[in-house]
Amino acid sequence: MEQSSLFGDGVDIDTETPTTAEATAPTDARAQAAARAAELRHELDYHAYRYYMLDAPEITDAAFDKMLVELQEIEATYPDLVTPDSYTQRVGGYVSEQFTPVTHMARMYSMDDAMDLDELDAWLQRTEDALGAGSVTYTCELKIDGLGVALTYQNGTFVRAATRGDGTTGEDVSLNVRTIKDVPMHLSEPALAHMGADRERTIEVRGEVYMPKGSFVRLNEEADAEGRDPFANPRNAAAGSLRQKDPKVTVRRDLATFIYAIADTDPLHVHSQREFLDWLRSAGFSVNPNVARCATPAEVHEFCAQALEHRGDLDYDIDGVVVKVDSFQQQLDLGFTARAPRWAIAFKFPPEEKQTVLREIRIQVGRTGVLTPVAEFDPVTVAGSTIARATLHNIDEIRRKNVREGDTIIVHKAGDVIPEVVGPVLDKRPADSVDWQMPEVCPVCGSPVVHEDGEVAYRCVSIDCPAQLKERLLHWVSRGCMDVDGLGDEIVDKMIAAGLIHDVADFYQLTVDDIAGLDTGRTYASSNSKKGVKKGDPIPVGLKTAEKIIAELNKSKSQPLGRVLFALGIRHVGKSVGEVIAERFLSIDKLILASEGDIAECEGIGPKIAASVKQFLAVPENLAVLERLRQAGLSLEVDLGAAHAQAAAEAGVAGELADAQPLAGLTFVLTGTLVNRTRDEAGAALKVLGAKVSGSVSKKTSYLVAGPKAGSKLTKAEQLGVPVLDEDALEQILATGEVPEA
Numbered sequence: 001m002e003q004s005s006l007f008g009d010g011v012d013i014d015t016e017t018p019t020t021a022e023a024t025a026p027t028d029a030r031a032q033a034a035a036r037a038a039e040l041r042h043e044l045d046y047h048a049y050r051y052y053m054l055d056a057p058e059i060t061d062a063a064f065d066k067m068l069v070e071l072q073e074i075e076a077t078y079p080d081l082v083t084p085d086s087y088t089q090r091v092g093g094y095v096s097e098q099f100t101p102v103t104h105m106a107r108m109y110s111m112d113d114a115m116d117l118d119e120l121d122a123w124l125q126r127t128e129d130a131l132g133a134g135s136v137t138y139t140c141e142l143k144i145d146g147l148g149v150a151l152t153y154q155n156g157t158f159v160r161a162a163t164r165g166d167g168t169t170g171e172d173v174s175l176n177v178r179t180i181k182d183v184p185m186h187l188s189e190p191a192l193a194h195m196g197a198d199r200e201r202t203i204e205v206r207g208e209v210y211m212p213k214g215s216f217v218r219l220n221e222e223a224d225a226e227g228r229d230p231f232a233n234p235r236n237a238a239a240g241s242l243r244q245k246d247p248k249v250t251v252r253r254d255l256a257t258f259i260y261a262i263a264d265t266d267p268l269h270v271h272s273q274r275e276f277l278d279w280l281r282s283a284g285f286s287v288n289p290n291v292a293r294c295a296t297p298a299e300v301h302e303f304c305a306q307a308l309e310h311r312g313d314l315d316y317d318i319d320g321v322v323v324k325v326d327s328f329q330q331q332l333d334l335g336f337t338a339r340a341p342r343w344a345i346a347f348k349f350p351p352e353e354k355q356t357v358l359r360e361i362r363i364q365v366g367r368t369g370v371l372t373p374v375a376e377f378d379p380v381t382v383a384g385s386t387i388a389r390a391t392l393h394n395i396d397e398i399r400r401k402n403v404r405e406g407d408t409i410i411v412h413k414a415g416d417v418i419p420e421v422v423g424p425v426l427d428k429r430p431a432d433s434v435d436w437q438m439p440e441v442c443p444v445c446g447s448p449v450v451h452e453d454g455e456v457a458y459r460c461v462s463i464d465c466p467a468q469l470k471e472r473l474l475h476w477v478s479r480g481c482m483d484v485d486g487l488g489d490e491i492v493d494k495m496i497a498a499g500l501i502h503d504v505a506d507f508y509q510l511t512v513d514d515i516a517g518l519d520t521g522r523t524y525a526s527s528n529s530k531k532g533v534k535k536g537d538p539i540p541v542g543l544k545t546a547e548k549i550i551a552e553l554n555k556s557k558s559q560p561l562g563r564v565l566f567a568l569g570i571r572h573v574g575k576s577v578g579e580v581i582a583e584r585f586l587s588i589d590k591l592i593l594a595s596e597g598d599i600a601e602c603e604g605i606g607p608k609i610a611a612s613v614k615q616f617l618a619v620p621e622n623l624a625v626l627e628r629l630r631q632a633g634l635s636l637e638v639d640l641g642a643a644h645a646q647a648a649a650e651a652g653v654a655g656e657l658a659d660a661q662p663l664a665g666l667t668f669v670l671t672g673t674l675v676n677r678t679r680d681e682a683g684a685a686l687k688v689l690g691a692k693v694s695g696s697v698s699k700k701t702s703y704l705v706a707g708p709k710a711g712s713k714l715t716k717a718e719q720l721g722v723p724v725l726d727e728d729a730l731e732q733i734l735a736t737g738e739v740p741e742a
Contacts, residue, residue: 001292001293001294001295001299001302001303030078030081033074033077033078033081034078034081034604034606035604035605035606035607035608036070036074036606037071037074037075037078037081037086038603038604038605038606039572039606039608039609040067040070040071040074041071041083041086041576041604042572042574042576042577042604043067044064044067044068044071045574045575045576046574046575047059047064047067048064057418059418060418060420061113061348062115065113065115068088071086071088072088075088079711080695080696080711080713081695083680088338088339099163099171099172099173099243100171100172101165101169101170101171101172102150102160102162102165102169102170102171102172103168103169104150104162104165104167104168104169104170104204104263105150105152105202105204105263105264106204106263106264107167107168108148108150108164108165108167108168108170108206109167109336109339109340109341110167110339110340111322111340111341111344111345111346112337112340112344112345112346113320113345113346113347113348114345114346114347114348115348116350117301117304117347120300120301120304120323120345120347121297123323123345124297124300124323127325127334127342127343128297130333130334130342131325131330131333131334135330136325136326136327136330137272137293137294137295137325137326137327138293138294138295138299138300138323138324138325138326139272139273139274139277139291139292139293139294139323139324139325139326140291140292140293140294140300140303140304140307140321140322140323140324141260141288141290141291141321141322141324142288142290142291142307142314142318142320142321142322143318143319143320143321143322143346143347143348144207144208144210144258144288144316144317144318145208145210145233145234145235145316145317145318145319146208146209146210146211146234146235146238146258146316146317147163147164147208147209147210147235147238147239147242148163148164148206148207148208149161149162149163149164149173149177149206149207149208149209149242149257150162150163150164150170150204150205150206150263151177151183151204151205151206151207151259152202152203152204153187153202153203153204153205154200154202155199155200156186156187156191156192156199157185157186157187158178158183158184158185158186159174160172160174161173161174161176161177161178161183162174163242163243167339171243173242173243175247176241176242176243176244176247176250177209177242178247179247179250179251179255180209180250180255180256180257181256182256182257182285182286183257183285183286184283184284184285186284187283187284188282188283188284190282191279191282191283191284192283194268194269194279194282195267195268195269196269198266198267198268198269199267201267203262203263203264203267203268204262204263204264205259205261205262205263205280205285206259206260206261206262206263207257207258207259207260207261207285207286208257208258208260209238209242209255209256209257210234210235210238210255210256210257210258210316210317211234211235211237211238211241211253211254211255211256211316212234212254212256212315212316213234213314213315213316213317214315215234215253215254215255216231216233216234216237218254219231219237219253219254220237232385233317233383233385234316234317235317237253238253238255241253241255242255256286256316257285257286258286258287258288259280259285259286259287260277260280260287260288260322262276265328270328271327271328271329272326272327272328273324273325273326273328274293274326276328277291290307293326300323303321304321304347307321307349308349308350311349312352317383318349319348319349320346320347320348320349321346321347321349322344322345322346322347323344323345323346323347324343324344325343325344330343331343351382351383351412351413351420352382352383352412352413353382353410353411353412353422354380354381354382354410354411354412355380355408355409355410355411355425356377356378356379356380356408356409356411357377357378357406357407357408357409358375358376358377358403358404358405358406358407358408358409358421358424359376359377359378359405359406360376360405361373361374361375361376361392361398361403361405361436362374362376362443363438363439363443364391364467365442365443365444365460365465365467365468365471366467366468366471368459368468368569368571369459369460369465369468370457370458370459371438371439371442371443371449371457371458371459371460372391372392372393372394373391373392373393373394373395373398373436373438374389374390374391374392375389375390375391375392375403375409375421376388376389377389377390377409377411377421380411382411382412382413382419383412383413387411387413387419389419390411390418390419390420390421392421394456394457394458395437395438395456395458396456398436399435401421401422401423401424402423402424402426403421403423403424403436404424404429404433404434404435404436405433405436406429406430406432406433407424407425407428407429407430407433408424408425408428408429409421409422409423409424409425410422410423410424410425438451438458442460442465442467444460444465444466444467445460445465445466445467447460447465466496469496469501469502469503470492470493470496471569472503472504472569473492473495473496473501473504473507474489474492475567475569476504476507476567476568476569477492477507477556478567480566480575481563481566481567481575482556482559482563482564482567483556483559483563484507484549484552484553484556485548485552486545486548486549486552487507487549487552490520490521491515491518491520491541491549493521494518494519494520494521495510495515495518498514498518500514503625503628504567504568504625504629505625505628505629505632507553508553508557508628508629508632508633508634509632510549510550510553511550512543512546512547512550513546514546515541515545515546515549515550516540516541516542516543516545516546517540517541518540518541519538519539519540519541520538520539520540520541521538522538522539523535523536523537523538523539524536524537524539556634557632557633557634557635558635559634559635560579560582560635560638561578561582561586561587561588561635561636561637561638562575562578562579562580562581562582562583563575563578564578564588564629564634564635564636565577565578565581565582566578568616568622570612570613570616571612571615571616572608572609572612573609573612573613576604577604577605577609580602580603580604580605581599581602581605581613582638583638584602586637586638587636587637587638588626588630588636588637589636589637591613591617592617592623595614596610596611596613596614597610599613599614652685652734653685653688653689653734657689657736657737658688658689660737661689661690662689662690662737662738663686663689663690663691663733663737664690664691665690666690666691666692666702666703666739667691667692667693667694667700667701667702667703668683668686668691668692668693668694668701668702668703668704668705669693669694669695669696669697669701669703669704669705669713669717669722670682670683670693670704670705671704671705671706671707671710671711671713671714672706672707672708672709672710672711672714673707673708673709674705674707674727674730675707675727676727676731682705682730682734685734686733686734689733689734689737696713697713697716697717697720697722698720699720701717701720701722702722702723703722703723703724703725703739704717704722704723704724704725705724705725705726705727705729705730706724706725706726707726707727725739725740
């Protein structure tokens, strides 16, 4: 094994989506699978948004991967349930609206994970089987826990930097990346000379932006001194620093990079990952020195073990090892699945574990009334930061883990991010310990706690519960909901304490004077006679900030109905579900009158979501809040004209043609691969012209549009005598509104 010297005395380096026959399971089983797949897609989108956009994950990597595997299994069983926007078909990540979108030169793929050595060995065996035993050399690199970035150079000069985003489109963060000291603005002459005639070609290299541990500690010390919330970990700090609107903030954050990939290797005239890393170093990029070239799976194991042993010695966080087939030709031979290369895998480290004492299990009441037990334990440093609490989720989890107050417990960070209680050290359990029980009344408001049969959760049912109020209010104003900038945790706390708000409708009754006089919770550090303040006086919100908040609240009144439904905090209703319901019922009044069955018929919405919506709308207090929101000027219905015009524009359909609805009464089914647009885009365009788009072929189908690789839908259409159109015919329909004669 050739490797860098950090892990030993080695030699320094200079350095699918399988096709499946369409399922023939019973209709009810398929319907259940479709509903579950829709729920999983919503959950995966929500948690990916929390991770990539908010840098505030709520679940562990393992929990996310478990949902992803379940969705993959459903889609493998029922291939017709696969949608273009399914998480199985795309790279993780999101594109923010804060920065200019940038299209990558080539897709930035995600990486498949091996969560243990068995999964790593399975990948190594598949690779050896595909390429020939003994013919593969691997490059092992540390998996940096940072933020993916793409750097573009033209004729050797830096021109742009973008985040990974959704893999195809990222965010332009060029100004901020220019402040990172180890990013070269010009590539070295020897590296350009190596490119020969291709030296003027545009290249896009990829890597990670990270924050060194020392810089992270200093940043959080400054935050504490200034009364700001500290960052949870270096990755969140790096992500937040790179997304700053002001580069002056970024430059103070001491970010760094490691580069390890490129969109197109052709201009470099290199033939392996090893040669490529050598070229990167010669060009002036920062390349991680801890790399090994391994000839056998055993050497891969050895590198992984050494990396795990020495991870604590590094001044940056790593959460695994990336193992790549070294030869670029062999990489081409293996290719890609829909979301990841087959020629690489990320071996994820098991979390670092520590022992501490569980002092108390406290109850936290969420915005939907769920009572969540939280373990509070003696502070302990794990994976680079100090933790003192971790969620225990529910009473079933407490019983499964068999933890009690007073226990010595084992804790770790799942995915090196989320604090988690692993279990007790039983031989250290106190003799007088007893099983912990859920309370019978809400610890916040004293209302009875309800536990429904078949549910794990215990709930406080009081709509006036202060704990729920704060969480509901913060959810309402958060990004992705009503998107009210400036209303954070502290100000909302002060509003509640002052009696200004009791529900979300009260936001729209606030005045500038109400907000300006609120105490921020901070005090003046010194006296100022001109301003009439003394050291220690409370600092108010102030007139300018109050005016900005009122302006933001007024702007939020124009948020579409789908956003409002999401912001209300209805159980199981995320942003996508809210948009689907709004598109189907068009107004809150029609939704109130709809039956549970009507709601369940919406695409991707099963009985569980429908029941939750009806339960919410059956509460008189909730209806009263909706009416007050309407009176405050919020839009609780869909502007069909505006929505129709927007849909037509997005679909590339002429407005006059869309208004005529020439395809009304016709039902189309799409199958196979389309060249000019995705099936999803084609379906949206057909709907704009009045057509109904179905996911299955039946006697009611008017036309089947079939591209290459059409499956059993084409066979069924031919059996039923349904006319079949190709993509050229589809484009003619979308341009003219008329179906061409066969």
